[in-house]
Amino acid sequence: MSYKNLKLLANSEEDLRVISAHLQDSITQVKNVAHLKKNRIFLIQFNRFMWEDVEKGVFRKSRRIQSILKFDNILDVYSKNINQKKKDRFLDFLAIESKCLSDKSYEIKLNFAGDILIKLNAEIIECFLEDLGESWETKNQPNNNFFND
DSSP states (O other): OOOOOOOOEEEEEEHHHHHHHHHHOOEEEEEEEEEGGGEEEEEEEEEEEEEHHHTTOOSSSSSSEEEEEEEEEEEEEEEESOOOOOOEEEEEEEEEEEOTTTTTEEEEEETTTTEEEEEEEESSSOOOEEEEEEEEOOOOOOOOOGGGG
């Protein structure tokens, strides 16, 4: 079966919420996170769970695809609870939060399970999410049952 690769652009906080929804339950490793300070670019490579496929039908198999999340015009990057030396550690993506600051720049928070946070300060919102290559079947569908823990 042929799958169409996702390609999204975000220029507003509303657009970021759409990208956040598509990235929910994606996984990455610390080694797949990069801040190109000189170029003012921030990148993360994810194995994205393809929620858009699951929603199309109960009998469709769960799939993942490699995706790149790119932010341009990044002024600063901060992290919480990430050990840069443990490059193989997995990070489970939860959501993107954003807010406009008093100087008209943006604070963008990338939230991960385990109280892990990456905070970006951006001049403007300019974000891209793009799938790469072919997707693959996965046996495990994420199960976020926050209310029955």
